[in-house]
Amino acid sequence: xxxRSTEGETLIMAELSTIAxxxxxxxxxxxxxxxxxxxxxxxxxxxxxxxxxxxSPEVSxxxxxxxxxxxxxxxxxxxxxxxxxxxxLEGLLLAVIENGRIPVLGExxxxxxxxxxxxxxxxxxxxxxxxxxxxxxxxxxxKSLGKKFPGxxxxxxxxxxxxxxxxxxxxxxxxxxxxxxxxxxxxxxxxLTA
Numbered sequence: 001x002x003x004r005s006t007e008g009e010t011l012i013m014a015e016l017s018t019i020a021x022x023x024x025x026x027x028x029x030x031x032x033x034x035x036x037x038x039x040x041x042x043x044x045x046x047x048x049x050x051x052x053x054x055x056s057p058e059v060s061x062x063x064x065x066x067x068x069x070x071x072x073x074x075x076x077x078x079x080x081x082x083x084x085x086x087x088x089l090e091g092l093l094l095a096v097i098e099n100g101r102i103p104v105l106g107e108x109x110x111x112x113x114x115x116x117x118x119x120x121x122x123x124x125x126x127x128x129x130x131x132x133x134x135x136x137x138x139x140x141x142x143k144s145l146g147k148k149f150p151g152x153x154x155x156x157x158x159x160x161x162x163x164x165x166x167x168x169x170x171x172x173x174x175x176x177x178x179x180x181x182x183x184x185x186x187x188x189x190x191x192l193t194a
Contacts, residue, residue, distance in 0.1 A: 024111035
């Protein structure tokens with residue numbers, strides 16, 4: 001899920017993030033004040049698995065079947081996990097199905113991981129670059145970002161997107177730093193047409 005510079009796509013990403021946040025926070029709170037690490041891992045892995053499952057053609061067909069009741073859909077999603085589902089994750093699935101938010105499961109999973117990482121002092125950094133970056137370049141960029149996020153261990157993931165033309169787009173949690181040529185051209189276009 002990459003944030004694009006166009007206003008419409010950024011808005012969609014912001015809406016997904018806003019919709020997903022209470023679900024991710026609710027799941028985190030359901031685990032209690034001092035959650036057991038293995039319970040957190042089990043819930044996180046289950047959430048990731050169900051988020052991936054809803055992307056499959058078979059599960060997508062089930063989700064869009066108007067004849068399927070919410071209870072049948074819930075049982076199908078549980079079955080797609082292929083193992084016991086923690087009660088906290090069951091509660092989340094029921095809420096997501098009831099509110100018609102199944103397409104947001106991927107974003108809920110991402111935000112839940114962010115909450116888990118934040119509790120451990122870790123933040124995931126998605127770096128989107130116009131060109132392949134060397135390990136040294138990534139390390140220097142992460143070191144520079146460390147000044148903006150003191151006391152947090154940053155875990156970088158780098159993807160290449162030639163549509164950026166040049167530069168990088170960085171996402172740390174809900175914070176986005178778009179230093180791409182594409183973003184600057186978009187800003188210039190907006191300024192010239194305003």
